[in-house]
Amino acid sequence: MPSGSLRDYHKKRDFKLTAEPKGAVAKRKSAAGKIGKLRYLIQKHDATRLHYDFRLEWNGTLMSWAVPKGPSENPDDKRLAVHVEDHPLDYGNFEGTIPKGQYGGGTVMLWDVGHWAPLGDVDESMRKGDLKFAVLGERLKGGFALVRLKNRNNKYGSKGDNWLLIKEKDPYAKPGGKPVTERNLRSAKSGRTMEEISRGNREWHSNRVDEKDPAMKPAKKAAKKVANKSPKKSAKKSAAKPAAKRKSPPRVPAKKKTRRAR
Ligand code: MN
Numbered sequence: 001m002p003s004g005s006l007r008d009y010h011k012k013r014d015f016k017l018t019a020e021p022k023g024a025v026a027k028r029k030s031a032a033g034k035i036g037k038l039r040y041l042i043q044k045h046d047a048t049r050l051h052y053d054f055r056l057e058w059n060g061t062l063m064s065w066a067v068p069k070g071p072s073e074n075p076d077d078k079r080l081a082v083h084v085e086d087h088p089l090d091y092g093n094f095e096g097t098i099p100k101g102q103y104g105g106g107t108v109m110l111w112d113v114g115h116w117a118p119l120g121d122v123d124e125s126m127r128k129g130d131l132k133f134a135v136l137g138e139r140l141k142g143g144f145a146l147v148r149l150k151n152r153n154n155k156y157g158s159k160g161d162n163w164l165l166i167k168e169k170d171p172y173a174k175p176g177g178k179p180v181t182e183r184n185l186r187s188a189k190s191g192r193t194m195e196e197i198s199r200g201n202r203e204w205h206s207n208r209v210d211e212k213d214p215a216m217k218p219a220k221k222a223a224k225k226v227a228n229k230s231p232k233k234s235a236k237k238s239a240a241k242p243a244a245k246r247k248s249p250p251r252v253p254a255k256k257k258t259r260r261a262r
Contacts, residue, residue: 023088
């Protein structure tokens, strides 16, 4: 399917049960070549298996790849990147937990945020399976390539639309040293660790959880501590945001709503 559709995204999720945004295809057309105008982000996702979701804004949605080992700054590394369904632009602000049993259930961290610029025609590159681009994130910078594996009889197995994510050789390449995924264990947005994000979610359900639960207090303290420590202005705001958003617990089904047509 060409990029710019949320049909598969909506099909896989029950928005009465998950706090992920339903979203819509944005009307704003992506403008190729306008550096800084197209969003790029990576979400670290502790689902059935830990992976990093690599997302690039295009055609009003986020083109998405699931990268099991995460990105590398070493041009010699070829990281498997499984092309998955487009996600809504709103998804790029999502950090929190997806309920167990729901599609992708687990903790989601905004691991990197920024912008990207394609080199060449994106739609054509996607058809060819050879997308070259530059990112300007807080953690990743410079040139990358996403290259589709030609046949499905590759060493990664026959399932999925398998691509490789490869760092280009440029001044931002780091052939050695501690991997970027290991150097950065906190959210680029809220400064929280995966554990703090998953514990933070317990606070959102606090009206339904025993107040004496010993897990509640340390979670609050930790979240505050991180927010105060972080040098980013946005940290406090974003850390507080999810709690404010969920005035009602997401698991309570809306009674009057009829089932949405898919
Ligand atoms: Mn994911």
